[in-house]
Amino acid sequence: MSHGLLPDQANAAAKxxxxxxxxxxxxxxxxxxxxFAALALVAACAILSYSVLSRALFRAANYWQxxxxxxxxxxxxxxxxxxxQQNRGHIGIEAFVGLLSPLANxxxxxxxxxxxxxxxxxxxxxxxxxxxxxxxxxxVSNSMWSPPLAIPYSLMAFGMSLLCVQILVQxxxxxxxxRRP
Numbered sequence: 001m002s003h004g005l006l007p008d009q010a011n012a013a014a015k016x017x018x019x020x021x022x023x024x025x026x027x028x029x030x031x032x033x034x035x036f037a038a039l040a041l042v043a044a045c046a047i048l049s050y051s052v053l054s055r056a057l058f059r060a061a062n063y064w065q066x067x068x069x070x071x072x073x074x075x076x077x078x079x080x081x082x083x084x085q086q087n088r089g090h091i092g093i094e095a096f097v098g099l100l101s102p103l104a105n106x107x108x109x110x111x112x113x114x115x116x117x118x119x120x121x122x123x124x125x126x127x128x129x130x131x132x133x134x135x136x137x138x139x140v141s142n143s144m145w146s147p148p149l150a151i152p153y154s155l156m157a158f159g160m161s162l163l164c165v166q167i168l169v170q171x172x173x174x175x176x177x178x179r180r181p
Contacts, residue, residue: 019176022169029162030083037076044072064145074152078159082166110174117167124164127157 051065084090097105131153133139140146 017176019169019172022165023173026082026162026166026169027086030080030086030166033079033162034083037080040072040076044069044076047072063143064147067141067143067145067147071147071152071155075155075159078156079162081159082162085163085166085170106174110171113167113171117164117171120160120164120167124157124160127153127160131157 047065047069051062051069054060055062096108100108131150134148134153135150139149141149
């Protein structure tokens, strides 16, 4: 089941205006990010596979592999959140869809998006403060490799900010002429 409009329906409904231009721009940016996130996932798999093989076959130390893979996974997860939102690929509970009128469903979707936007805005703000603090204080992880924690925190903050912009555009599209089912 889908939670709202399919992406092509939303784009076809409103082809002009600032919200539509932002939606098209985000769609392009999201596709580029998904390609890099896919590469990050492949890299994380390769790093973890190398870690297992080098430890098992050569008894080699693996002080950097786990953290590198986690950094890649954090980046891929948070940076693709806007893509998932754009395609309405998140999990939605559709228990009330059949019981409500189309107008009530449009209102319900808008309220859900507004509440999600508020939560994600708070999360993005806290992520940016965390990234700034890590950068200013020079925080590093507690391993021998000690990579800066500003890297995953910045990826998290940027991804959440991009998600907020995506939700804001989806909130604005109905006012710009897009119709929701």
